[in-house]
Amino acid sequence: xxxxxAHNVTIRIPTEDGVIYAANSISFSVEAGEVFGIxxxxxxxxxxxxxxITGLLPGAEITGEVLFQGQxxxxxxxxxxxxxxxxxxGMVFQDPLSSLHPYFTIGSQITEMIHTHRKxxxxxxxxxTVDMLEKVGIEDAESRxxxxxxxxxxxxxxxxxxAMALVLHPPLIIADEPTTALDVTVQVQIxxxxxxxxxxxxxxxxxxxxxxxxxxxxxDHAMVMYAGTRLEIGATESLFSNPAHPYTLxxxxxxxxxxxxxxxxxxxxxxxxxxxxxxPRACIFAERCPQxxxxxxxxxxxxxxxxxxAEALCHFSAHDTQAMTVDTGLQKSASKRPIVVDVQDVRxxxxxxxxxxxxxxxxxxxxxxxxxxxxxxFGLVGESGCGKSTLARVIAGLIPxxxxxxxxxxxPILSVTxxxxxxxxxxxxxxxxxxxxxxxxxxxxxxIIGDPFRIHxxxxxxxxxxxxxxxxxxxxxxxxxxxxxxxxxxxxxRQRIGIARALALKPSLIIFDEPVSALDVSIQAQILxxxxxxxxxxxxxxxxxxxxxxxxxxxxxxxAVMDAGQIVELNQSDKLFAEPTHPFTRKLLDAIQDPxxxxxxxxxxxxxxxxxxxxxxxxVMEASL
Numbered sequence: 247x248x249x250x251x252a253h254n255v256t257i258r259i260p261t262e263d264g265v266i267y268a269a270n271s272i273s274f275s276v277e278a279g280e281v282f283g284i285x286x287x288x289x290x291x292x293x294x295x296x297x298x299i300t301g302l303l304p305g306a307e308i309t310g311e312v313l314f315q316g317q318x319x320x321x322x323x324x325x326x327x328x329x330x331x332x333x334x335x336g337m338v339f340q341d342p343l344s345s346l347h348p349y350f351t352i353g354s355q356i357t358e359m360i361h362t363h364r365k366x367x368x369x370x371x372x373x374x375t376v377d378m379l380e381k382v383g384i385e386d387a388e389s390r391x392x393x394x395x396x397x398x399x400x401x402x403x404x405x406x407x408x409a410m411a412l413v414l415h416p417p418l419i420i421a422d423e424p425t426t427a428l429d430v431t432v433q434v435q436i437x438x439x440x441x442x443x444x445x446x447x448x449x450x451x452x453x454x455x456x457x458x459x460x461x462x463x464x465x466d467h468a469m470v471m472y473a474g475t476r477l478e479i480g481a482t483e484s485l486f487s488n489p490a491h492p493y494t495l496x497x498x499x500x501x502x503x504x505x506x507x508x509x510x511x512x513x514x515x516x517x518x519x520x521x522x523x524x525x526p527r528a529c530i531f532a533e534r535c536p537q538x539x540x541x542x543x544x545x546x547x548x549x550x551x552x553x554x555x556a557e558a559l560c561h562f563s564a565h566d567t568q569a570m571t572v573d574t575g576l577q578k579s580a581s582k583r584p585i586v587v588d589v590q591d592v593r594x595x596x597x598x599x600x601x602x603x604x605x606x607x608x609x610x611x612x613x614x615x616x617x618x619x620x621x622x623x624f625g626l627v628g629e630s631g632c633g634k635s636t637l638a639r640v641i642a643g644l645i646p647x648x649x650x651x652x653x654x655x656x657x658p659i660l661s662v663t664x665x666x667x668x669x670x671x672x673x674x675x676x677x678x679x680x681x682x683x684x685x686x687x688x689x690x691x692x693x694i695i696g697d698p699f700r701i702h703x704x705x706x707x708x709x710x711x712x713x714x715x716x717x718x719x720x721x722x723x724x725x726x727x728x729x730x731x732x733x734x735x736x737x738x739x740r741q742r743i744g745i746a747r748a749l750a751l752k753p754s755l756i757i758f759d760e761p762v763s764a765l766d767v768s769i770q771a772q773i774l775x776x777x778x779x780x781x782x783x784x785x786x787x788x789x790x791x792x793x794x795x796x797x798x799x800x801x802x803x804x805x806a807v808m809d810a811g812q813i814v815e816l817n818q819s820d821k822l823f824a825e826p827t828h829p830f831t832r833k834l835l836d837a838i839q840d841p842x843x844x845x846x847x848x849x850x851x852x853x854x855x856x857x858x859x860x861x862x863x864x865x866v867m868e869a870s871l
Contacts, residue, residue, distance in 0.1 A: 248275040248313075249417060249450050255310035255320075257291070257298050257474070266522045268294045268306070269474045276467075278417070279444065281451045283465035283482065285458060285497065287766040288737070289519055291474040292454045296420050300335055301327030315417070333363040336411030340423035342403035346395040352379075353391035356410045363414060378409040381446075382439055400630065401432035408439060415447050422454045426763075429629045429793045430837040437464050456766050459503050459796065462486040462841035470494045473519045475530045480556030487842040488850055490550065490558035492535050495844075500771035502800035503840035511778065512800070514771035518736070529561065537562065546858030553851040563852050583619035585653075586754050586787045587641060590615055592650035594640060610636050611647070612811040618755065623781065623788040625802030625819065627795060627834065632808040634791045638757050641789065642674050643667065655754050672702055675748035679760035681740035685732040691718075691743050692728040698750035717746040721776060738769035742776065749780070757789045762797060774801055795838050799823055807831045 257269040269291045276282040284292045297303045299312045299319050312319040315334070319327065331337065339345045347355060356378075357371040364371075372391065379387035382405040395403055404424060411419055421440065425433040441464065443449050455461055461468055461482065468485050470478040470493060478491040489495040496515040517534040520526055526533065532542040541561055550558045594611035610633050618624040626634045639645040641652055643659050652659050655673055662670050675698075678684040685694055696714045699705040705713050715725035721742040732740055741761060748756050758777070762770040778801065780786055792798050798805055799819060806816040807830065815828040826832045 247278075249278040249315065250452075251275040251313045252299065253311040253313075255295065255299065255308065255312060257294060257303070258307040259294075259303075259305065260307070261523075264523045267474055267525055268522060269298070270525075271310075272471075272474075272476050274469050274476070274479060276418075276450055276452060278450055279448050280466040281441075281444065281453055281464055283453045283455065283461040283468035284471060285455060285461055285468060286471040287456065287497075287515075287519065287768055289473070289522075290471040292471055293422055294474075295471070296422065296452065296454065300331060300337070300420070329363070332359050332416070333414050334416050334418065336414075336416040336419045338404070338407050338411050338419060338421040338424045340426055342400065342407045343395060345407055346403060348395055351392045351394055352398070352406045353393075356406075356413055359410055360413060374413055375409070378413045379406070381443075382406075382409045382412070383435070384409070401428055401435060404428065404432075404436055405439065408436070408443070412443055412447065412449065416449070418450045418452070419443075420452045420454070423456070424453075425457070425460065426455070430795055430834060431629055433460065434837045434839070440464075457839075458486065458497060458501055458767060458841050459839040463839040470497070473525070473530050474522055476559065477531065478556065478558045480552075481554065483842065484554050484556055484850070487845045489844075490552060490556050490563075490850070491531075491560050492537055492562075493531050494558075496534075496536070497767055498841060498844065500768040501796065501841070502771075502774065502794075503796035503838075511775050512771035514775065515768040529559075548858050549856035550852055551854040551856065553853050556850070583621050585617050586620050586655060587616075587618040587624075587789070588651075588653040589617070589637075589641065590651045590653075592637070592640060592647045592652060594636065594645065595648045610811050611640065614650070614813055616806055616813065616816065618787060618789060620787055621781065621785045622803040623790050623801050625798040625805040626789065626791045626808060627793065627798050627805060628808035630793070633811040634808055635759055637808070638676075638759060638789060638791055641755075642676060642757055643670065668702075672698075672751040673754040674757065675751070675753040675755075676757045676759060677741070677744045677748050677761050679763055681737055681744055681764070682732070684744055685740060687732055690729050690731055691723075691735070694732070695743060695747045695750065698747065702751060704751065713750070714746075717749055720749070720780070721746045722772075736769070737765055738772055741765065741773055745773075745776065745780070749784075752784075755787050755789060757791070759791045760793070761790075763792065763794060770797070777801065795834060796840060807834065 253273050255269055255272045259266040259268050272295060286292050294303065298306055298308050301324055308320055310320065346352065353372065353375055356375045360371045360374060376387045376391055384390055384402065384405055398406065425436050428436065437460065440451055444451060453461065453465060465482045467480065468482045469476055470491065472493050478485060478489065478494050485494065486498065489498060499513040500515060502512065515534055520530060520533065528545050529542040529547045532538050535542065547559050547561050550560055550563060592611055592614040593609065595607050595609045597605065597607050614637060628634050636645065640647050647660060654670065657670065659670060692711065692714050695717055696710045699710045699713060711728065715728055718725045723739060723742050723746065735743065762773050765773065774797065781788065790798065790802055802819045804816065805819050805822050806813045807828065809830045815822065815826065815831045822831065823835065826835055
């Protein structure tokens with residue numbers, strides 16, 4: 247008997263603009279003790295679905311049935327759901343720093359949850375908390391009980407969140423993007439921890455993520471959602487190696503892990519998801535589907551059922567889906583290029599005083615040597631805190647090195663001061679990880695992109711506007727949106743704004759610091775393709791910082807691996823991945839979790855086609871027409 251079973255769950259959210267159909271007749275079941283994955287782009291309804299069935303979506307109109315241990319969650323009162331959350335259903339969210347209150351110790355926050363559901367003494371609650379903190383890998387848990395969230399690393403904070411979710415041994419854990427912002431090695435540690443908790447306590451896990459490689463390696467079954475609709479469901483192994491729906495295949499082909507090194511273009515899913523205020527009349531994916539036919543736009547798709555248990559909402563069979571082709575793109579030239587950046591024995595030491603006045607020195611860069619050539623992409627990888635971003639700031643001239651030399655376009659930047667450095671600033675630009683935080687929400691994008699022209703007295707007035715609109719068109723933005731604010735753009739579009747701003751002064755070097763880590767896999771593919779196209783057309787030079795080794799493998803010509811402020815290995819990308827020499831490099835590569843390779847669909851047999859009328863809630867579909 248399934249632990250949780252959903253039947254035809256439909257979620258309507260009333261807004262001033264109309265009713266949003268956030269989920270449309272979603273059905274799934276999760277067996278006790280398994281990991282069930284939910285994948286899809288942002289806005290597909292993954293998180294909303296879980297929030298709705300656990301009572302965390304006030305104001306929504308929810309119909310259908312969700313049976314949890316035989317009880318219908320949708321018929322429970324808020325008080326009953328509140329009693330259920332924590333004691334029977336644990337939650338682990340994407341950002342542990344936002345989920346943990348900064349003013350309270352981690353121990354007090356966990357014991358508060360315990361006291362909410364159990365009447366036990368403070369000593370017993372503390373003992374339970376310390377025991378669970380030890381189980382999730384927090385060293386010296388007894389003393390760290392009274393530490394605050396900011397005193398923990400990102401991975402340790404996520405372990406605290408897992409401890410909070412597991413401390414009462416709930417039968418179900420819902421993990422919403424629990425590893426997105428973490429290093430690849432920490433991701434593996436967190437997933438191993440969840441798997442160990444599952445085996446120890448028999449916990450069932452529902453995992454929400456856009457990381458297809460991660461999902462393919464840890465989930466037993468998975469559901470793929472798009473625009474509030476379940477498009478495919480089935481066993482993970484067959485779903486990712488032999489997808490039956492074009493959308494699932496599109497997600498897989500958008501992933502850098504689907505390609506080897508060599509700079510080939512990815513194949514992103516073109517277009518944008520439809521408005522949930524005005525749903526398409528037939529197939530919800532039709533306008534973005536590469537194999538769309540007339541019937542896709544005129545008739546609701548049937549539910550195709552296969553002999554391996556997979557189900558897909560599509561007019562075509564799995565064999566037709568697998569016939570889609572891949573754009574192989576262009577190879578980068580491997581010709582000899584002049585040196586743009588030359589870093590020689592760069593060291594950096596931070597000095598600080600303790601609260602008792604004692605001086606303390608921390609060496610964060612320990613003799614860095616590297617060269618970046620014209621037109622190449624140089625990758626910098628390593629765990630958080632290894633010094634990647636600090637080195638990038640030294641190269642950009644934002645932090646002076648304690649020793650050594652950085653040469654940019656033949657000029658030693660450490661000796662440049664005053665007005666000359668202002669001119670040198672034109673030669674190096676940065677694109678940051680968070681496209682939201684790096685754009686001023688109160689300024690229009692025309693002014694944001696035009697700042698370099700204004701600051702360096704390159705262009706003003708009508709000439710500046712013309713140049714900005716040319717940049718917008720170059721990076722795939724509509725020039726007519728010159729006067730819009732950042733909030734009016736999607737995450738991928740905001741990152742394009744950042745790239746346009748970086749390109750304005752035609753710099754010798756662009757530093758990309760985790761530029762795609764916060765983006766969905768398809769949007770990520772679009773940005774990576776854009777970077778490669780611009781590099782090819784303009785002969786740009788990139789320093790690319792990332793913890794996603796699949797992305798680095800795809801875009802970089804050379805890769806330097808950093809650990810504890812040192813470069814422990816530097817090699818051509820293909821050679822480094824094929825023959826790593828340093829133990830730390832091998833540790834990073836072992837942590838990569840790619841989906842299985844695509845296979846022929848001949849082994850999968852179609853056993854039943856369920857008419858569309860039996861799949862959808864008629865009232866919902868008619869309301870959306």
